[in-house]
Amino acid sequence: MEGQELEQLEGTVSSLIYQNEENGYTILRLDMGEEEITVVGAMPGVAPGEYLSIRGSWRRHPTYGPQVQAEVVERRLPQGMKEIFHYLSSGAVKGVGKATARRIMEEFGEDALSVIEDYPEELTRIKGITLKRARQIGDTFRQQMGMRRLMEFLNEHQLPLELAAALHRSYGDVALEAVKNNPYLLVGGEFEVEFSQADALALSLGVGPEDALRLEAGLLFELAHNNLNNGHTFLPRRKLVEATGVLLDVGGELLEQRLEQLLARGEVDEEYVAGQQAVYLPALYEAESFVAQRIREMSANELAPPQGLEELMDRLQRRQRITYAPQQRQAVALAASRQVMLLTGGPGTGKTTCLRGVLALFDHMGLETALAAPTGRAAKRLGELCGTEASTIHRLLETGFDPHTGRLVFTKNSYDPLKAQAVIVDETSMVDVPLMAALLDAMEPDCRLVLVGDPDQLPSVGPGNLFADLIRSGVVPTVRLTEIFRQAAQSAIVRNAHQINQGQLPDLGRNDGDFFFLRRRDGQAVLDTIVDLCRRRLPERLGIPTDQIQVLSPTRRRSTGTRALNQALQQALNPPLEGKGERRFGDWVFRAGDRVMQVRNNYDILWREEHGTDSGMGMFNGDIGVIRSIEREVITVDFDGKIVEYAPDMLGELEPAFAITVHKAQGSEYRAVILAALEGAPMLMTRGVFYTAVTRAKELFILVGDQAVAAQMVANNRQTRRYSGLRARLAEE
DSSP states (O other): OOOSSSSEEEEEEEEEEEETTOOOEEEEEEESSEOOOOEEEEEEOTTOOEEEEEEEEEEEEETTEEEEEEEEEEEEOOOOOHHHHEEEEEEOOOTOOOHHHHHHHHHHHHGHHHHHOOOOGGGSTTTTOHHHHHHHHHHHHHHHHHHHHHHHHHHHHOOOTTTTHHHHHGGGGGGHHHHHHOOGGGBSSOBBOHHHHHHHHHHHHOOOOOOOHHHHHHHHHHHHHHHHHHHSSOOEHHHHHHHHHHOOOOOHHHHHHHHHHHHTTTEEEEEEETTTTEEEEEHHHHHHHHHHHHHHHHHHHOOOOOHHHHHHHHHHHHHHHHOHHHHHHHHHHHHHHBBBEEEOOOTSSHHHHHHHHHHHHHHTTTEEEEEEEHHHHHHHHHHHHHHHHHHHHHHHHOOOETTTTTTESSOSSSSSOOOOOOEEEOOOGGGGGHHHHHHHSSOOOOOEEEEOOOEOOOOSSOOOOHHHHHHHOOSSEEEOOOOHHHHHTTTTHHHHEEEEETOHHHHHHOOTEEEEEEESSSSSHHHHHHHHIIIIIIIIIIOOOOOGGGEESSSSTTSSHHHHHHHHHHHHHOOOOTTTEEEETTHHHHHHHEEEEEEEEEEEEEETTSSSSOEEEEEEETTTEEEEEETTTEEEEEEETEEEOGGGGGGGEEEOSSSSEEEHHHOOEEEEEEEEEOOOOTTTSHHHHHHHHHHHHEEEEEEEOOOOHHHHHHHHOOOOOOOOOHHHHHHHH
């Protein structure tokens, strides 16, 4: 029965099992006359009594048996006395229960629905229905009809049905008119429709190839698309016009005219900066300008250090039972006398010792200090290293709902600032410009800021090249740790990481200490070797449990990408077993016991402590957990003691994490790391990716693949250019 071939099915909705009002994901029972079947999919607003025509494919749920995954849904209003009564008595129309439905049917018969929609005042003929209630019933029904027509429109133009709920949430009853007037509003943001789809819809609705609406939408798309996907905060005007011309197949002169109109209306900003005529989205222009202004002001602010600073640092050394190296002592002293400072250095150079020293100094000065990092794992590691609580930057800033925009925002800002008198941020290379702007906005004017990181790690996923720009500007007080301490120098991981960073291929033939190379020149051999390492060799020979091993790959696709690795590792480490819950989503079968990753920030997802009474909101991109159970369509995941339940419509936020990309591993540290290095796009097979992968390993690093590929990665110091004006703005007088 299970398969991908679509089947045509028709029937009446007998009952709803589950319906998410946010995105329309629905599980229902469909009465087909001789049998009832379960149907799942995006069907916003569907109610019992409706007649559905569905095209979908059969799937077998491990617990609930066969069900149909709806791909195309066509709705028909109930017809005939029985269907209409079933529909009205189901509660689908607010204000109408069984008794009221019976009276409406007795009064109006098969005309009941048209009366409710077009002449609701007529309902006052029924005893107990006032004019106010009649109008409320009519309004509710018309809203449902609006949702129905919106779904029919989306269906007709082969757009995802789940868009209906999101569009109605944003535009209410005029959602359909809004889309018809400007199909390009579907691009990006909450709706995430490809530009090509929105463009095809617009052209089919009569928008001309050179229509102002199309040209301006293309310019805004190129600007946003390049910012979000390539890390730019702006695009040079010439590049923006050229790229949009290729996208839309129109001339540059027409685009220049429309760009001027966007500038005049304030929908984009333009300024000459960093040697470029730079065009910005307003939010990024404001964020970059604010970060530059605030950091420049803080950098110029010299503070009076506590009296007897040298003696104080001596006492801190004795208390911590260490002796600071000259550079470390310099860093602690700088934190005492400057409002903002940067601390940077590669592995083994003592950043953690410096952090502890600065934190102890701030404690002695009576400063309330907040420790933060970009990801949950990085924050957890920071807290463990410093022996105190640390949080993600997102959690530090807290989140709330903006009723005006319908979006989640940070609740900590200049109007409700952080109570902290000092903030220390680790793994700052991962922080983008908008997040730094939000953090600075939430800090009191005299709050201190210490930014720690390694500029040779991969840059942030989001816009900007923040940490590297801050360092290269020469404006921000900086201590760069260069001395590799003797104990760290004994680690091949540390030695080889520095060699890679300097463009030298380590001696892969040594295979001693904590850095090993296993030569494999075939994709299947790489997969087999990594599976054996995780399942048998490392747990049995070195006592490293499977859950403390992280497999990395530079790429998602190809023979040794994360997709192939996850399939092989799941089959070996967590095979199917009778009674073990499973749930198919897309090309992946989630299974109880799987390691999974949250792949987008979700500020309003609920979590609870496994052993305790605490609960909270928010899971973030990069958080890794284990599926504890799959029951009644719900997947329960344990994120290091935080328990989260994922309904079927939320599964797009989870990915398998037996193997993850090097980019996703940034900010985390693992007891053992295995890197697959055999093939991948040149832009991914770089020195920075290799260096970042090696520095994720705490005790053991194993490279599995081809030595020639490793050499190519070391030699490839390609860094995709990011258009950013931060460095130039910082250097301005």
